Amino acid sequence: VTGIGDDCAVLRVPPGHELLVTTDFTIENVHFRRDWHRPELVGRRCLTRGLSDIAAMGGEPLAAFLSLAVSSDVPQKWVDRFLKGVLDLAAEFKVPLAGGDTAQSRAGIQADIVVVGSVPKGKAVLRSGANAGEQIYVTGELGGSAAALARLMELKPGGPEYFQHFSRHSHPFARVAVGRWLRQRGVASAMIDLSDGLSTDLDHICQESHVGAEIEAEAIPRAQVGKKPVALELALHGGDDYELLFTSAATVPSKIAGVPVTRIGRTTQSAEMRLIGVDGKVRLLKAGGWEHFQGNQKS
Amino acid sequence: VTGIGDDCAVLRVPPGHELLVTTDFTIENVHFRRDWHRPELVGRRCLTRGLSDIAAMGGEPLAAFLSLAVSSDVPQKWVDRFLKGVLDLAAEFKVPLAGGDTAQSRAGIQADIVVVGSVPKGKAVLRSGANAGEQIYVTGELGGSAAALARLMELKPGGPEYFQHFSRHSHPFARVAVGRWLRQRGVASAMIDLSDGLSTDLDHICQESHVGAEIEAEAIPRAQVGKKPVALELALHGGDDYELLFTSAATVPSKIAGVPVTRIGRTTQSAEMRLIGVDGKVRLLKAGGWEHFQGNQKS
Numbered sequence: 001v002t003g004i005g006d007d008c009a010v011l012r013v014p015p016g017h018e019l020l021v022t023t024d025f026t027i028e029n030v031h032f033r034r035d036w037h038r039p040e041l042v043g044r045r046c047l048t049r050g051l052s053d054i055a056a057m058g059g060e061p062l063a064a065f066l067s068l069a070v071s072s073d074v075p076q077k078w079v080d081r082f083l084k085g086v087l088d089l090a091a092e093f094k095v096p097l098a099g100g101d102t103a104q105s106r107a108g109i110q111a112d113i114v115v116v117g118s119v120p121k122g123k124a125v126l127r128s129g130a131n132a133g134e135q136i137y138v139t140g141e142l143g144g145s146a147a148a149l150a151r152l153m154e155l156k157p158g159g160p161e162y163f164q165h166f167s168r169h170s171h172p173f174a175r176v177a178v179g180r181w182l183r184q185r186g187v188a189s190a191m192i193d194l195s196d197g198l199s200t201d202l203d204h205i206c207q208e209s210h211v212g213a214e215i216e217a218e219a220i221p222r223a224q225v226g227k228k229p230v231a232l233e234l235a236l237h238g239g240d241d242y243e244l245l246f247t248s249a250a251t252v253p254s255k256i257a258g259v260p261v262t263r264i265g266r267t268t269q270s271a272e273m274r275l276i277g278v279d280g281k282v283r284l285l286k287a288g289g290w291e292h293f294q295g296n297q298k299s
Numbered sequence: 300v301t302g303i304g305d306d307c308a309v310l311r312v313p314p315g316h317e318l319l320v321t322t323d324f325t326i327e328n329v330h331f332r333r334d335w336h337r338p339e340l341v342g343r344r345c346l347t348r349g350l351s352d353i354a355a356m357g358g359e360p361l362a363a364f365l366s367l368a369v370s371s372d373v374p375q376k377w378v379d380r381f382l383k384g385v386l387d388l389a390a391e392f393k394v395p396l397a398g399g400d401t402a403q404s405r406a407g408i409q410a411d412i413v414v415v416g417s418v419p420k421g422k423a424v425l426r427s428g429a430n431a432g433e434q435i436y437v438t439g440e441l442g443g444s445a446a447a448l449a450r451l452m453e454l455k456p457g458g459p460e461y462f463q464h465f466s467r468h469s470h471p472f473a474r475v476a477v478g479r480w481l482r483q484r485g486v487a488s489a490m491i492d493l494s495d496g497l498s499t500d501l502d503h504i505c506q507e508s509h510v511g512a513e514i515e516a517e518a519i520p521r522a523q524v525g526k527k528p529v530a531l532e533l534a535l536h537g538g539d540d541y542e543l544l545f546t547s548a549a550t551v552p553s554k555i556a557g558v559p560v561t562r563i564g565r566t567t568q569s570a571e572m573r574l575i576g577v578d579g580k581v582r583l584l585k586a587g588g589w590e591h592f593q594g595n596q597k598s
Contacts, residue, residue, distance in 0.1 A: 003425060005507075007355035007492060008319040008416070010423050013312045020307040023364045023413055025402040056306035065322045067411045103324040107406035112366045114322055114413050117307070124309050126302060193306060208304075 001063055001098045009098040011063055013118050020117040020124065022053035028108035036152045039078045042109075043085025044172060045240070049195065050115030051093060051174035052242040056193035058125040058183025059117035061176065063098040064090055067112040069105035082111075093176065125183055130190035130209035130247040132269040137252055139178050139243045139259045142198055143230035144223030145169040146238020168223065168241050175244045177257035188246040197237045201245055202273060203287035209247075212270035215285060217277050221262045236275075237288045300362055300397045308397040310362055312417050319416040319423065321352035327407035335451045338377045341408075342384025343471060344539070348494065349414030350392060350473035351541040355492035357424040357482025358416035360475065362397040363389055366411040368404035381410075392475065424482055429489035429508035429546040431568040436551055438477050438542045438558045441497055442529035443522030444468035445537020467522065467540050474543045476556035487545040496536040500544055501572060502586035508546075511569035514584060516576050520561045535574075536587045 003010035013019055026046040028034060037045075047064060054061045066086060070079055090097050095115070148169035175193070182188040190209050192201045198220070206213055220236070222229035230238075247267055254261055268274075273285040302309035312318055325345040327333060336344075346363060353360045365385060369378055389396050394414070447468035474492070481487040489508050491500045497519070505512055519535070521528035529537075546566055553560060567573075572584040 003319075003356070003423060006423075006426050007352040007490075008321040008358065008423075010356070010418070011318040011320060012420075013318050015314075019310040019312050019318060019415070020302075021310060021362070021364060021398065021413070021415060022307040023366050023398060023400050023411070025366050025368055025400045025411075027368055027402050027404060029405050030402055053306040057302070057309070059307065063320070065320060065413070067322050067324050069324055069326055069409055099320065099322065101322050101324045101411070103326050103329055105326060105407075105409065106328055108404075110368055110404065110409045112322070112324075112400070112411035114320070114364070116318070116320060116415075119309070121311075124302060124305075124307075127305050191306075 001096050004098055009063065009065070011098070011116060016121050017118040018121050018124065020054055020057050020059045020119055021114065022050050023112060023114045024049040024053070026111040026113065028110070039081035040085035041170060043082040044089045046111050046113050047086050047089045048172040048174050048242055050113045051095070051176060052193040052195065054115055054117035055174045055176040055179035056191050056244060057119055058123065058179045058188070058191065059119040060180065061093055061095045061115055061117045063096050063116050065098055065114040066100040068100065069103045069110045071105045071107050074109055119183065123183055125188050125191040126208070127190055127192050127205050128208040130205055130211050130267050131249065132211050132267050134189055134247045134249045134267045135252070135263050136213060136215065136245070136247055136265045136267060137261050137263050138194070138198070138221065138245050139175050139256070139261055140168070140241070141221045141223040142194065142241050142243060143235035143238045145240040146234040147223060147225055147230040150234065172240070172242050174242055175259060178244055178259050181256050182246060187248050187250045187252060189248060191244060191246040194241045194243045194245055195239055197239045198245065199236050199273070199285055200287040205245065205247065206273060212268040213265055213273045214268050215265035215273070215275050217275055219262065219264045221260065300395050303397055308362065308364070310397070310415060315420055316417040317420050317423065319353055319356050319358045319418055320413065321349050322411060322413045323348040323352070325410040325412065327409070338380035339384035340469060342381040343388045345410050345412050346385050346388045347471040347473050347541055349412045350394070350475060351492040351494065353414055353416035354473045354475040354478035355424070355490050355543060356418055357422065357478045357487070357490065358418040359479065360392055360394045360414055360416045362395050362415050364397055364413040365399040367399065368402045368409045370404045370406050373408055418482065422482055424487050424490040425507070426489055426491050426504050427507040429504055429510050429566050430548065431510045431566050433488055433546045433548045433566045434551070434562050435512060435514065435544070435546055435564045435566060436560050436562050437493070437497070437520065437544050438474050438560055439467070439540070440520045440522040441493065441540050441542060442534035442537045444539040445533040446522060446524055446529040449533065471539070471541050473541055474558060477543055477558050480555050481545060486547050486549045486551060488547060490543060490545040493540045493542045493544055494538055496538045497544065498535050498572070498584055499586040504544065504546065505572060511567040512564055512572045513567050514564035514572070514574050516574055518561065518563045520559065
């Protein structure tokens, strides 16, 4: 990257690669609350949202750009700690923060993160590549972030020890290495990151690929809180886990880049999503995903 | 562009080209006022800010991304007209709107525009390339946008006929064709777009290039309002004209891509900016540029 501080940042895209661009808002009282979330975590999650989109294409992040609008009542200390969260995670992923814009807002905090990445030409893993009769996989465990949020909504935070259980909420991490592995081996036919919740994001794959899906409730890897798994509803519909959901006709190992990978069902020729319950009963599964605090719609 | 509606947009950068990325906030009551500016103009200026940054590097715009946060009190009609302004200008420049994000804001309207462009490898025109003893040029006329704003601040809008005089304010247009011409011929040693005002943006070139500047007040092409030129102060410090400011040791024609180009001074070995007044007196010129309504700082 050159040109930082110039009219534009100048980036070099590796030869034979295509460019990936993703942009995500992080808005106070929609995506976080100042009285609930440490500023470092807000910054960390802000960048994770962008990196996770790059991961879901099987891409490599090249650079990030942060636009930040803050109202005059927000302490500079908050902004400094927010930026520390962004920059620490950028360093973990070796992604330079190459520019952005700052402005004063009328109320609260609005951040827009842009992540630019690259992928070998024609190799981006789209949402539209799934075929009927393939297996459906997820990385990691689901519902942990939603469980933390549910707990916060009950206003029973319960101290830092308790929050260690909610690692996906308190320490979100984009699955870039898993996405890269799957893209390099051509293993995933379609992929998406779980930002809005399994049911909603699976619905995106089904719609774009013109397939249906059959999910086995018992197979869904649920996050543990203490020794108890989170409620199935949270694992099905809870957002902000930043795990990867993908389809494959190939043999998929149970661990990729150190991350557990679990088969949770299969694609079908039907236009519907179905859930095979723990009781063996089949239910219609609808996109009932995460609506954030006040509703958020991804374009 | 493919992948619209996927996790990322997928773009192809022409072979042998580098990537340009710029991001600019447009915030209600900072960059516009809903009671002053038509929504189409707000949208048009929002995209112009990004295109103008690409123009200032001598680049070609490839795609735009719009993130838009709107509070519940903003009528859908306003949003539709704002988007029309963005899309109409995008069509004029043949730049696809390739993605973005939408969210609900706590107060007012916040838009973040990202424009991605390309430039042949090593050919981006930076702010840092000026040498002492070169000539300084601007495109078009200066101060017209600031004059319109000054008039609005007096709360004497005066009807649409009056505003036809303020074409740079009511119809901002990025100088992409001029920037391309200058880059293709290697004519400009350093370049910036006039978004913050001549004195501030010239100071950026001086700082980055380690040169000084001597500007001739009489030579500055001032916008006309009716038959009268705008005040020199507005042409010197007024922002949002989106003209190009560049330095050159070569012969520069008086018109490039149909746009008048005017020599306004020269670079010097001094570390200062000087203004030679209409009275022949030499004054120290300081960056006294546009602060928008409430202050805005570009990173």
